[in-house]
Amino acid sequence: MWDVIVVGGGNAALCSALMAREAGASVLILEASPKVWRGGNSQHTRNLRCMHDAPQDVLVDAYTEEEYWQDLLKVTGGQTNEALARMVIRESSSCRDWMRKHGVHFQPPLSGTLHVARTNAFFMGGGKALVNAYFASAEKLGIDILYDSPVDDLEIKDGKFIAAKVGDKRYAGNACVLGCGGFESDRAWLREAWGQNELGEWPADNFLIRGTRYNMGVVLKVMMRAGADTMGDPTQAHCVAIDARSPLYDGGICTRIDAVSLGIVVNREAKRFYDEGEDFWPKRYALWGRLVALQPGQIAYSIIDVKSVGRFMPAVFENIKADTLPELAGKLGLDPEVFMQTINDFNAACQPGTFDHTIQDDCHTQGLTPEKTHWALPIEKGPFFGYPVRPGVTFTYFGLTTDEKASVFFDGKASPNLFAAGEINAGNVLGKGYTAGVGMSIGTAFGRIAGTQAALAAQKIKEGSSHAIA
Amino acid sequence: MQSLESLTREAQSLAGVSEHSITWHSKGLSANESEVARQMQICNACRYCEGFCAVFPAMARRLQFDSKADLNYLANLCHNCGACLHACQYAPPHEFAVNVPQAMAKVRLETYTDFAWPAAMGTLYKNNGLTVALATAFGLALFLVLTLLFTGKLIHEPLAGNFYAVFPHNTLALMFGAVFGFAVLALGIGVTRFWKEITPGAASVAALGEATHNVLGMKYLDGGHGQGCNDEDDRFTLRRRYFHHLTFYGFMLCFAATSVATLYHYVLGLQAPYAYTSLPVILGTVGGIGLLIGPAGLLWLNLRRSPLHGDAAQKPMDRAFILLLFTVSLTGLALLIWRDTSYMALWLAIHLGFVMALFFTLPYGKFAHGIYRTAALLKWSIEKRQPNKLAVGGE
Numbered sequence: 001m002w003d004v005i006v007v008g009g010g011n012a013a014l015c016s017a018l019m020a021r022e023a024g025a026s027v028l029i030l031e032a033s034p035k036v037w038r039g040g041n042s043q044h045t046r047n048l049r050c051m052h053d054a055p056q057d058v059l060v061d062a063y064t065e066e067e068y069w070q071d072l073l074k075v076t077g078g079q080t081n082e083a084l085a086r087m088v089i090r091e092s093s094s095c096r097d098w099m100r101k102h103g104v105h106f107q108p109p110l111s112g113t114l115h116v117a118r119t120n121a122f123f124m125g126g127g128k129a130l131v132n133a134y135f136a137s138a139e140k141l142g143i144d145i146l147y148d149s150p151v152d153d154l155e156i157k158d159g160k161f162i163a164a165k166v167g168d169k170r171y172a173g174n175a176c177v178l179g180c181g182g183f184e185s186d187r188a189w190l191r192e193a194w195g196q197n198e199l200g201e202w203p204a205d206n207f208l209i210r211g212t213r214y215n216m217g218v219v220l221k222v223m224m225r226a227g228a229d230t231m232g233d234p235t236q237a238h239c240v241a242i243d244a245r246s247p248l249y250d251g252g253i254c255t256r257i258d259a260v261s262l263g264i265v266v267n268r269e270a271k272r273f274y275d276e277g278e279d280f281w282p283k284r285y286a287l288w289g290r291l292v293a294l295q296p297g298q299i300a301y302s303i304i305d306v307k308s309v310g311r312f313m314p315a316v317f318e319n320i321k322a323d324t325l326p327e328l329a330g331k332l333g334l335d336p337e338v339f340m341q342t343i344n345d346f347n348a349a350c351q352p353g354t355f356d357h358t359i360q361d362d363c364h365t366q367g368l369t370p371e372k373t374h375w376a377l378p379i380e381k382g383p384f385f386g387y388p389v390r391p392g393v394t395f396t397y398f399g400l401t402t403d404e405k406a407s408v409f410f411d412g413k414a415s416p417n418l419f420a421a422g423e424i425n426a427g428n429v430l431g432k433g434y435t436a437g438v439g440m441s442i443g444t445a446f447g448r449i450a451g452t453q454a455a456l457a458a459q460k461i462k463e464g465s466s467h468a469i470a
Numbered sequence: 471m472q473s474l475e476s477l478t479r480e481a482q483s484l485a486g487v488s489e490h491s492i493t494w495h496s497k498g499l500s501a502n503e504s505e506v507a508r509q510m511q512i513c514n515a516c517r518y519c520e521g522f523c524a525v526f527p528a529m530a531r532r533l534q535f536d537s538k539a540d541l542n543y544l545a546n547l548c549h550n551c552g553a554c555l556h557a558c559q560y561a562p563p564h565e566f567a568v569n570v571p572q573a574m575a576k577v578r579l580e581t582y583t584d585f586a587w588p589a590a591m592g593t594l595y596k597n598n599g600l601t602v603a604l605a606t607a608f609g610l611a612l613f614l615v616l617t618l619l620f621t622g623k624l625i626h627e628p629l630a631g632n633f634y635a636v637f638p639h640n641t642l643a644l645m646f647g648a649v650f651g652f653a654v655l656a657l658g659i660g661v662t663r664f665w666k667e668i669t670p671g672a673a674s675v676a677a678l679g680e681a682t683h684n685v686l687g688m689k690y691l692d693g694g695h696g697q698g699c700n701d702e703d704d705r706f707t708l709r710r711r712y713f714h715h716l717t718f719y720g721f722m723l724c725f726a727a728t729s730v731a732t733l734y735h736y737v738l739g740l741q742a743p744y745a746y747t748s749l750p751v752i753l754g755t756v757g758g759i760g761l762l763i764g765p766a767g768l769l770w771l772n773l774r775r776s777p778l779h780g781d782a783a784q785k786p787m788d789r790a791f792i793l794l795l796f797t798v799s800l801t802g803l804a805l806l807i808w809r810d811t812s813y814m815a816l817w818l819a820i821h822l823g824f825v826m827a828l829f830f831t832l833p834y835g836k837f838a839h840g841i842y843r844t845a846a847l848l849k850w851s852i853e854k855r856q857p858n859k860l861a862v863g864g865e
Contacts, residue, residue, distance in 0.1 A: 044559050253515075
């Protein structure tokens with residue numbers, strides 16, 4: 001019997017476990033993965049989007065609540081909950097000292113990250129270093145940790161959590177935090193969610209999972225069966241265009257293709273389908289997974305010429321290289337005639353301008369559908385390079401409805417002792433789209449709140465109080 | 471560098487080899503270098519580790535990893551601290567199997583071997599445990615036999631600490647001077663060739679100062695955040711850095727003791743034995759204690775190290791060097807303690823035997839890591855001050 005059972009072992013789960021323990025609760029972490037794969041998608045993260053009104057340790061200038069909120073509003077297209085979002089934003093301004101206390105190191109702004117040093121605090125060594133630090137701190141504080149323990153059932157009575165089950169093992173607790181992620185690792189669920197397109201394809205069959213292989217959504221399904229309130233569109237996700245040659249799971253950050261905004265992107269029919277130069281790549285990459293998912297065969301090809309070499313983050317796999325454009329089309333398996341038509345149309349539409357990939361320059365096309373609005377330079381100087389890209393799902397947004405206390409709801413009524421945090425409730429704030437580091441802001445904010453609330457709920461239950469805490 | 475270079479040319483002409491006879495550019499990548507290249511391409515697309523040490527910022531100034539010079543430079547920049555391995559989302563069992571400290575360690579052994587002078591001696595790095603064992607046996611045998619030859623016995627009437635009653639001063643100075651001089655020459659030639667291959671450009675005063683600071687302070691065992699490096703697991707400790715400091719500075723103090731004693735002898739005409747309160751004895755004693763605790767600590771950490779760190783095949787070399795330093799210090803202190811007794815000659819022979827083994831193996835063992843790493847760190851301090859040709863953006 002524990003005061004608080006935490007299901008999951010990523011950032012949100014660990015934040016809640018640590019907060020609950022600090023509040024005096026006995027805590028058990030049930031992590032589905034073996035120790036070497038612990039941390040869920042947090043092991044692939046890198047930074048935390050932080051609000052601040054003035055320069056703060058590793059953050060320069062200011063990034064106000066309002067600006068953060070406007071950024072979030074823009075990427076989600078309004079599919080967000082303002083009260084919860086603003087709470088997450090405010091929490092992001094005050095959590096770093098607590099994170100440091102538990103061993104997380106932030107790195108001073110470095111050359112590669114300088115232009116995001118205003119909005120994002122970077123973990124030294126990335127998310128796996130953060131996960132390691134939190135687990136070490138949890139062990140030191142006497143939190144019990146079980147690996148290889150995928151929870152496959154929950155005992156819930158009248159909306160109240162009783163116990164978590166792993167096979168025939170039963171772990172009873174006075175309160176519980178579900179921090180076990182979305183369902184992106186369950187490819188059958190993705191297939192069902194995306195269904196068939198007008199070409200008769202099952203688009204999700206061609207998706208790669210950029211994140212962990214352990215987010216099977218089992219607990220989410222258990223909660224749905226138990227009648228918990230859910231929210232979000234199961235096709236919405238953090239979904240980016242990644243190298244088509246990436247591993248099926250855990251490709252992480254290095255599979256990204258950052259050449260998109262410098263050249264053009266064509267689909268299997270060798271045709272362009274979206275403005276590659278709409279905005280800086282870090283502000284647009286989260287859009288392109290879905291764009292590619294909507295193309296035939298769920299594949300596309302980022303094409304650049306030699307002028308772009310050295311101007312984007314290097315790719316993990318070798319580029320596909322050719323001295324001429326028809327040869328490149330051949331190597332990519334594209335119809336050379338259509339491909340050349342697309343290139344020639346694009347090149348002819350490029351207007352003279354002053355190219356500068358570090359600003360939104362004035363190089364754009366005119367009279368093209370779709371236009372390219374920045375960084376449009378004719379693709380004419382060999383050698384030419386291509387990267388095949390596919391949708392890479394990092395995490396899904398469909399999940400449990402929660403309030404500002406991270407409480408789970410059953411038929412509109414808050415559970416007295418069951419909470420959710422992290423990707424499993426991120427969709428409350430993030431209905432679609434993405435902006436770098438916001439997943440960790442949401443997970444950290446709700447994780448910490450859920451831990452505090454769970455400790456409080458457990459205390460009340462132990463005291464025999466029958467008052468619901470919602 | 472100028473004098474060293476002319477020395478190199480002289481030595482090469484003596485050895486009958488033309489300059490640049492081991493030019494890398496004509497050789498393809500070795501299997502270990504190819505593995506570093508493979509991993510660097512993954513790391514360069516990730517870059518999460520850029521805050522830990524100099525390897526990753528140096529990597530980020532490159533797009534391709536097809537040059538032996540670059541790969542060996544990066545390998546020698548790596549301190550095998552372990553931070554990037556424990557933080558790596560692509561570490562085994564991930565199919566990308568990224569283990570930078572291990573891949574780098576394997577290439578470092580190739581650097582030492584490739585640049586060994588004379589070239590044939592490079593092979594001594596590969597079976598270094600055996601090399602050190604044989605050198606120690608030889609050193610001990612040599613001085614025990616010499617003791618018998620000079621004095622006819624190992625146990626004698628107390629000589630009030632007068633070493634020169636056993637071995638004439640000039641004999642010792644000549645023997646150790648020659649062996650140590652050879653070690654300096656061999657390592658000097660090796661690192662000079664390495665320096666030419668990695669083409670660092672000219673060092674500014676600022677670059678020299680920073681590199682010196684990074685070497686003497688073991689900057690890159692601090693983890694980038696000051697909490698240290700990894701030993702058995704993902705936790706950071708400063709133990710390795712401190713034990714290394716004790717070892718290095720202990721060694722330098724012992725070296726200083728010998729240097730001061732040499733000055734006393736030749737300049738001031740003061741003959742050993744020196745009093746316990748004299749400068750050479752104080753330096754030697756303090757240094758000797760550092761050289762006991764430091765290597766003992768490093769050995770303890772080496773035995774506890776995560777098996778994923780570094781190259782398991784090089785453990786015998788690491789441990790042989792650590793133990794040799796430890797025994798040099800231990801026997802030196804024993805000699806100091808018992809120098810007024812009948813056992814002085816025996817302790818002297820044993821101590822000199824170990825010291826001789828250390829000097830013999832200096833250019834063909836673990837000691838080389840400090841020389842090549844210093845060169846790599848200086849290149850980094852030069853390189854980071856040069857304009858970066860790339861502007862790849864970032865997160």
